[in-house]
Amino acid sequence: MRNILKLPGKIYRFIFYGPVFWFTMRIIPFTRAVYYTRGNESGITFANWFYQKVLGINRSCYWPVHFTSTVRSPNNIYVGIDAAPGVSPGCYIQAVGKIYIGDYTQIAPNVGILSSNHFMLDVRRHVPGVVRIGAYCRIGMGSIIHPGVTLGDFTTVAAGSIVTKSFPNGYCVISGNPASIVADYSGIESIKEKFIRYRNINEYNGYIPHSKFEEFRAKRLHV
């Protein structure tokens, strides 16, 4: 009886995680990124691919985006290796200005990244800004990043922070509203060298291999 109950799960796992599935993902050119980014921190799942490329939700994004996240003007966003703003549910990425996300940065659910304000005297006009987030950062759940903010490498933004100012040195933990430094390791070389700059075996900027990304960037992106 118990074996029969386990059978649907076994069939499901064979279809979606079995060797036939991975072989198919590898030989079809459209799904090759799913195979080569498997197991990464922001790897592309089959569900991401299906929602974006088949159903067409967030189709214009060149990196994996959850179907509940919203991305405005994805061509103004530079996404580094293994970084994916919006792969977590509920994110809002507004790129009327320009957004640069560094390599291997992780972005939690419900994060808002804003890159433009309304002009105070005439709300119809936008005032675009530039948001730069460094490599290996962690943006905690529910944080909001305002236009014109620069965050250095290895910045940890605590959950629920409202980042209104720049912290370009990196190697720090920021928290609160407005966000301020809780811990700053940027002046201590012996602690800074403990942070690990790992590299993936297959480097992909979203769906695009890193070797072909500069070509894609010149052709399609405005950043």
Next chain:
Amino acid sequence: MQHDPIFERIILICKEVFKQDDLLVTESSDKNSISGWDSISNLFFIDSVEKAFQVKFDLDDIMGIQNVGDMVSAVKKHQS
């Protein structure tokens, strides 16, 4: 163990890093019993121990250090 020179010196480092002069440190003192030992001051603590004993911990050591006794054994492991 109370007269272990490594342990005595780590007690002094604890008092300095956690900024409490009357801190009572035993081998089983951990993040719950020492107020101010959080994930942020943990890195400062490890850094000052490394400088004091001229050792370099690797990542597995740092993840394994849960209390002061673990720190003493990690220093001993690297000194030998």
